Amino acid sequence: MDGAGLPTTRSTCPYCGVGCGVLLRPDGQGGLDVRGDPDHPANRGKLCSKGSQLGQTLGLDDRLLSPKIDGETADWDSALGTVASRFAATIAEYGPDSVALYVSGQLLTEDYYVANKLAKGFFGTANIDTNSRLCMASTVAGHKRAFGTDTVPGTYDDLEQADLIVLTGSNLAWCHPVLYQRILAARKNRGTRIVVIDPRRTASCDGADLHLALAPGSDVALFNGLLSEIAQRGLIDADFAGNVTGLDEALATARSEDLSVTGLSDTDLSAFFDLWCGTEKVVTIFSQGVNQSTSGSDKVNAILNCHLATGRIGQPGTGPFSVTGQPNAMGGREVGGLANMLACHLDIENAEHRQTVQGFWSAPAVPTSAGLKAVDMFRAVGEGRIKALWIIHTNPAVSMPEADRVRDAIDGCDFVVVSDVTERTDTARLANVLLPATAWAEKSGTVTNSDRTISRQRAVLPAPGDARPDWAILAEVGRRMGWQSAFDYQSPAEIFREYAALSGFAARFGRDFDISGLQNLSDEEYDTLAPVRWPVTATRVGGRFFGDGRFFTPDGKARMLAVNHRAPAASPCDARPFVLNTGRLRDQWHTMTRTAKSSRLSAHLPEPFLEIHPKDAARLRLSPAALVRVENDLGSAILRARITDAVRPGEVFAPMHWTGETAPSARIDALVAGACDPVSGQPESKASTVSISEYRARWYGFAVCSGDLHPTAPYWTRTRTDAGYRSELAGKAEPDDWEEFARDLFATDAAVQIVDDPKRGNHRFAFHAEGRLVAALFVSRSPTAVTRDYIATLPGTEAPAVLSGRAPADRPDPGPTICSCFGVGMNTIVQAIEEQALTSVDAIGAHLQAGTNCGSCRAELAFLLEKSRPMQAAE
Structure with missing residues (x-):
């Protein structure tokens, strides 16, 4: 059976926060045919390399198919009974703050909502945090300080209407390729200019008019310099400034900033200021390079200050724009998945908000203060203050800062539950109870993307073995702990209606998040729900925020903050002279429990590596392909040296994806210190300090x-x-x-x-x-x-x-994969360039298809083209 007669289902990609629509059709053999949905507003039919290969990631070879207790297969009744009784006993003996949940942006909104309700409303603890703390908590804090709420002002349409796009701390070409292609299309169609601000030269720089390789952590100084320049050129929007407080204080601080800390030349600074100040329609996109910092919240506010001062916000083609790393990071923010929030953007410290939520849930109590954020949560686990821990769809033994310490803390915890699709993760191997959850193509619910669009994720494959949806697992534990009516859910549609109704109560407090217009959806209407951008009320659907100068603060005015440059927590020294930057690869995802199943995605960069500048490599006497040991007081890693001038001297870069399952010596987050932003609690993952030496293998x-x-x-x-x-x-x-x-x-x-x-x-x-x-x-x-x-x-x-060890003459070696979408290798590309006299990336695409789908390999194609030109000229 080939699946040709089976129906096509509209769903949503489970990777980044772009929230691409996908069309799924079973192939009749347990797999899926995956195509981009041309009618989805986020991607209009496009998919990146990861989305295109989703069908390769569905195998059941490593699936967790039954509950396990202490490593032995168990039934659901025993497993859930154990979870409920152990959490109840722990709370009874040690109090509600002795338990915690650590959840994930991989959860659907309905799952997230039930988890948050169970923890904050019925366990009585705010100790529920999410791996989204590691990627966008600083944005949440910056938004709330400036706007009064965690509001993304603009939409993806602004990317195509802007005349200048600034990418700061965002390798959009690799991490959000579909959005990057929309920007490149705007560049082609309307001449949009692009500036990239990043210490590293990334694939995003290939299409840029200007790359500012600033010193790590100096973003505040750069945007303070921009704010000062805005004022000096008389570009403060006096009318819009009437809707803002703190302008004078922010300007005074900005004018005192020392721009030399950026490491940028006067020429580069002037070029950036000229572009930004001379262009009315500016969108500033920011991501992990801004957020993952001990000054991340201040970086966000420094960016927001420039847009508020000029009124370049909430209008077509203008505004600050945070892009999120996970498919439902936004949904998690909306349901209060962070330890310092309540559902629907309500504040846990606000008594009226707490009373409203408690009454709506008919909950015994709601905590009066924030719970432990991720880094502090696992420190509390290690210290024995948290005695029962439930981890859902995330792998903190690899992905958390100080990963070795986190791994040891989990291993030493009295009682650990892990809900996941596989038992083959560093974290799952430490669990007392393993609960088999449904995976992406088996789940039904909603997700929210980076521009506030709510999309349906629909089940298209049956749940294998005994796997259950996360909302059902959580709700059953709630019922077994005595809260029958509060968790008597029969479907995700029922949960969604409750959540939408609560948002209407939140709106009465002047909150931005309001989807009360969806609270009466029937099951059928929920099943067929088309993508819709919030807010969704009786009078409004979607749109932009703040163009009218009205904000969600008590006085309705935005806040500009006086923020100063602060250096990263760790400074290079003789013992640890290198600054370590960590991040993502084009074709891999988090700790690779999904993408590592795909041979095509694994072919691009199949081995963990450390990018190091040629001058540093020469000083350390490293040859190409040498193995290096990277060390600090927290741990060590062994990686393959990748000598490149894409990084600055004294700085190195390593991907964060490898685990004890795929490359135990390459768990790079073991070397990342748990230093956090004091406002957001987000750890600094871009500026740890390390030493480097050759690993001289025998x-x-x-x-x-x-x-x-x-x-x-x-x-x-x-x-x-x-x-x-x-x-x-x-x-x-x-x-x-x-x-x-x-x-x-x-x-x-x-x-x-x-x-x-x-x-x-x-x-x-x-x-x-x-x-x-x-x-x-x-x-x-x-x-x-x-x-x-x-x-x-x-x-x-x-x-x-x-x-x-060699390819025969009649079997040419394709070389390392460059284009994952079509499986095209480097040697094949170079041969085509030389034999067909190809002179452009588009010509390569026309001949080999490489670079014609998501486009994230186009920078590498351009590099190969440039390398081949001297050879062509010599001929």
Whole structure:
């Protein structure tokens, strides 16, 4: 059965906050055909590389299909009974603040709402926080300080109506590719200018008119300089300034700022000021590079100050714009998923707000103060103050700052529950109780994207095994703890109606979030709900905020804040001379529980790495492809050196995706200090300090196999391929028996071919069964020189000459994948450029399709094109 006759379902992509619509059709074999929804307002049919490959991520090979208690399979009755009784007993003995929930932007809004209601209304604790604390809490704080509420003023349409787009702390080309393509289209159609503000040169710089490689953490100084320039040029909007307080104080502070801390030249500063001041329609997009800082909230307010001073907010093509990292980070903000908020943007410290929520829920009590934010929560777990912890759809043993300490804290907690789709995560392996939850394509509910658009996520595949929706799991625990009527939900539609009704009460307090116009949706209307931007009331649907000069503060005026540059918490020193920046890759997602299943997504950058400047590499005597040890007082990591001038001297960059399941030595957040913004509680993930030295291995290996790998080396990686897995390995001590090592690595007793040169340290093994290659291992004293991308295709084939380590003349090696959407390798692209005399990225696309879908590889295509031009000229 090919699925051709099966219906197509409209749903929403589960990755970033763009909130792309997708069209899903079962293929009849448990998988999905995935296409972009041309009618969805966020993406208009476009998908990025990750969204395009969603069908590759649905396998059940690692799914958690039944509850487990202490590692043993259990039924739901036993598992939920254990969870309810242990939480009840802990609260009874130690009080409500002895328990906590740590949740995720992967939850649907209905799941999030029930979790927040259970914790704050019925457990009686505000100790519920979310991994969204790690990515956008500073924006929430900055919005609330300036606007009175956590309000995103504009919409995605502004990106196409602006004449200048400023990307600060945002590699939009890789992290939100669909939005970036909308900006590039505007550039082509109307000449939109682009400025990128980032210490690193990223893919987003490829289409930029100006790249400001500022010193890490100096954004406040830069935007204070801009505010001062705005005033000096007489660009303060006097009419709009009547709707703002704090202007004089903010200006006085801005004028005293020392712009030398930015590390930017006067020429670059003047160019930026000229562009911003000389362009009426400006949108400033900001993301993790702004938020993940000990001064993140001040950075946000420094940006908002410039837009408020000029009145460039709430009008078409203008405004500050926060883009979120997770599919439902916004939904989590709306339901009060953060420890310092209540549902519907109400404030936990406000007695009237608390009483309203408590009455609406008929709850025993609502906490009177904020709970523990993420970093403090896990410190409390480690100190034994939190004795029962429920973690839902997130992997804090990898993703939290000070990840080793967090892992140890979870391991030492009295009682840990993990709800997830898999038991193969660093966090799930520490749980006392594991609860199997439904995954993305099996869930039904809503999500909210970065421009306030609420979209339906619809189940298109049946729940496997005993997996249940998160809202149902949470509600059943609530019922078992004695709150039957409060959690007597039968469907996500019922939860949504309750949540929408509560928003109407919140609106009476002058809150921005109001979807009360949806509170009477029937089940059928909920099922067919089209994407809609909030607010949704009897008199208004969607639109922009603040263009009319009215805000959600007590006096209705916006607040401009006087903010000063503050350096990051850690300063480079002799012992730790490098500043470590962490972030995302184009084709991977969080800790890879989904994307690592896709061979195509894993092919682009298959190994963890450290970007380091050539001058620093020369000083440390690092050769290309050397392994390096990165260290500080918190931990260490081993990564592959990637020598590039994309980073500034003294600064390094490492991706945050690898885990104990995929590359144990590359858990980079183990080195990120838990220093937090004092207002938002968001940790500083962009400016830890580290030392770097070469990891001088005695041997290096490369392995491929048709089944799973079982590495034991000090350094190893595991990466999915079309034919199975590939692995990089290294160690300081050679095994006594290399053949035994290889058999243990592959767990095989198949017949083996061996090429052995012990004197030079070269060992090669190829295992065959029934005439097909099962696995191969290549070992040498230096990084193994074989055609990796070709060899990775050989398991399952006859591969008679695999031990040569080279692609034969009639089987050209495609090289590392550049375009994941269409699986086009670097060697294929370079060959086409040379043989077809291609002279533009568009020409490459026309010939090979590369770069014609999401466009996130276009910067790499341009780089390959530039490299080939001297060769073409020489010919």
